[in-house]
Amino acid sequence: MILSTRGLTKTYAGVAANTDVDFDLPQGQTRAIIGPNGAGKSTFVGMVCGRIPATRGTVTFEGADITTMAAHERIRAGMAYTFQITSVFPGLPVRENVALAARRWLGSNKRAVTSKTDEVLTRLAITDRADQLAGDLSYGHQRILEIGMGLAQDPRLFILDEPTQGLAEAEVEDFNQLIKSMDAETTILLIEHNMNVVMAVAEYITVLDQGMVLANGTPAEIRSNAAVQEAYLGTGHA
Amino acid sequence: MTDTAKSNALHFGLLAALAIGFFILPTYHSGNLARIMILAIYAMGYNVLFGYTGLLSLGHALFFSAGMYGLGLTMHLGGWSPAPAFLAALIASSIVATVIGFLVLRTTGVAYMIVTLMFAQAGYLTILYFGTYTRGDEGFALKQATRQLIGLDLTDPIVRYYTALILFATALLLLAYIIRSPFGRTLIAIRENEERARMLGYNVTAIKLKAVILSGIISGASGAAYALLFGYAGATFATVQYSILPLLWVLVGGAGTTTGAFIGVLFMTYLIDYASGQTNAYLIVVGVVLVAVTLFLPHGIMGTLRNKYAGWLP
Secondary structure, eight states: OOOOEEEEEEEEEEEEEEEEEEEEEEOOOEEEEEETSSSSSHHHHHHHHHHSSEEEEEEEETTEEEEOOOOHHHHHTTEEEESSOOOTTSSSSSSHHHHHHHHHHTOOHHHHHHHHHHHHHHTTGGGGGSBBBGGGGGGHHHHHHHHHHTTTOOOEEEESSTTTOOOHHHHHHHHHHHHHHHTSEEEEEEOOOOHHHHHOOOOOEEEEEEEEEEEEEOOOHHHOOOOOOOEEEEEEEO | OOHHHHHHHHHHHHHHHHHHHHSSHHHHHHHHHHHHHHHHHHHHHHHIIIIIIIIHHHHHHHHHHHHHHHHHHHHHTOOOOOOHHHHHHHHHHHHHHHHHHHHHHHOOHHHHHHHHHHHHHHHHHHHHHHHHOTTTTEEEEEEEOOOOEHHHHHHHHHHHHHHHHHHHHHHHHHHHHHHHSHHHHHHHHHHOHHHHHTTTTHHHEEEEEEHHHHHHHHHHHHHHHHHHHOEEEGGGGGGHHHHHHHHHHHHHHOOTTHHHHHHHHHHHHHHHHHHHHHHTHHHHHHHHHHHHHHHHOOOOHHHHHHTOOOOOOO
16 A cells, blocks of 8 residues: 555534544555535545645554654655646746746756756646746646656655546646656646546545545445435535 | 857956946946946855745845854954855854745745845844944944055955956856856746746755845855955844835846846946935935835836847846
C-alpha cells in the first residue's frame, strides 16, 4: 500500500466532517473518491496531504507514519496536490510556474530544471504559451497548468481535487487522456464529481457519504451498489 | 539582448552614471546623492520583504537602528574602528532580525503589520530607556578622528560619496543576484501564492524567516553606513517615521523592482527639497503628489515602466 489511513477523523466544532475513515490505496492504482456534496471528500484528502490537521487517526505513506508531518514535508516525501479551486502563480509566466515545481526537488541543477520544465510543457501542449502570465490563461489552461506543476514534481502519489470542475466537454476528454497517460507512472487519487470521468479513468472507487466510507469497489461494482444508488438518489449525477 | 543582459546593462549603467555624477554635479547635489544612495540601501532591504516576499512590515526602523547603534555604540563607547564596528552592526541587525522574524512570522496580514510596529516601538523605547549610553533623542556624534578607514577620511565629501557608492553597488548587485537565484524565485512565489508554494513542498515559514533576516541585515547595513558617513546616531531614526519612509520609497519607486528603491528615495528627497523651498506647507504638497502617484502609477515608477514598456525590467 502506498497510502493507508486508519480511524482518520475530522470534527469542526463538534460537527464531524470525516469519521473513522480506513482507507488503503495500492501502489500504481488510479482511485476515485466520489460522494455527494458535503460527504467529506476534500477534508479527507486535505488530511492526507497535511493541509487540514486531523482530529485523530493516522496516515501512513510508503510505510512511514506521516500523521504529524507538515504539509510541505509530505509533498517532499513524494506527494503532489492540485487544489479544488485553481491555484497557480498568476503573476508569473507559465514556464516559471512549472519550473518552481521542478526546482523544489531538482534544486540548483539548472539544466535538469529546464529539461523537466520543457518536458512537462510539451506533454501538456502548452509550450506556445510558456511566456504568458499564468493569470492570463483561460480557466481550462490554468487547470492544465496546475496539473503540469504536479507532474513536474514526479510524484509517487498524485492527489487531484475535482480537476475537471468547470472544464468544457472537449477539455474533459483531453483530461481523461492525460490521466490515463499518467497511469503507469504514478498512483493517482482523484476526487471527482463527473461520473463520466470516474467511469473512464478510475480502476477502483471509494464512496464517501456523511464523512464515512460507504462502499469500495470497481466501477462496475459501484454502479450496481444499492447503498450508493440510495446515497446519490436525487443528487442528479450525470 | 537577453533579459539578463538588459538587466545587467541597467544596473551597471546606473552605477556608472553615479560614479561620474560626483564630478558633474554641484557639491550640494552630490552630497544629497551620497545620502540618497545610503537610504536606498535601506529601501532595498525593505523591498526584499515587501516587494519580493509580499510581507508589509511597519517596523523596519528597528533593523535600521540596530545597525546604526551597532556601529555607533561600538565606535562611540567601545572605541572600535569603523571596519569591526560595521561588522558588529551587521551582527546586531541579524540577531535582532532573527529574533523578531521568529516571533512575528507567527502572524500574517494586518496582525503582522501591527506586531512589527509594536516591536519597533519597543525598540525605540529601549533606546530611550538606555539614554545614559545612547543619549536618547539627542543622540551622539561620531568624532571625525574616528571615522577613518584604511587611511581615508570618511568625512571628506569625495571619500564619503564613493564609499556610499560602493555600498550601494554591493547591495544592488546582491539584490539583483538574489532575485534571479532559486531562493529569490521562491520569495516571489510566496508573494504570488503562499499556499501554492507550500503545496509545492516549500517550507514557506523557513523561507520567510530567511527573507526577514536578509532584509534586516541590509537595512542594518544602511543604518550603520548612515551613522558612519554622516557621523550621527540618534533615536529619531528608530521612530515610526523611519519605518514608514521605506514603505513610501518602495511604493513610489516600484515594489519588487531592483532599481525602484533608489528611484523612490531620489524622487522623495528632491520632492521634499523642492517643495520645502517653495512653501512652509511643503508636507501638503508632498502628500498630494504621493496621492497622485498612487492613483496614476499604482505599481510605482519602475513598476509602471515594467508593466507598460519594458517587461524585462528586473
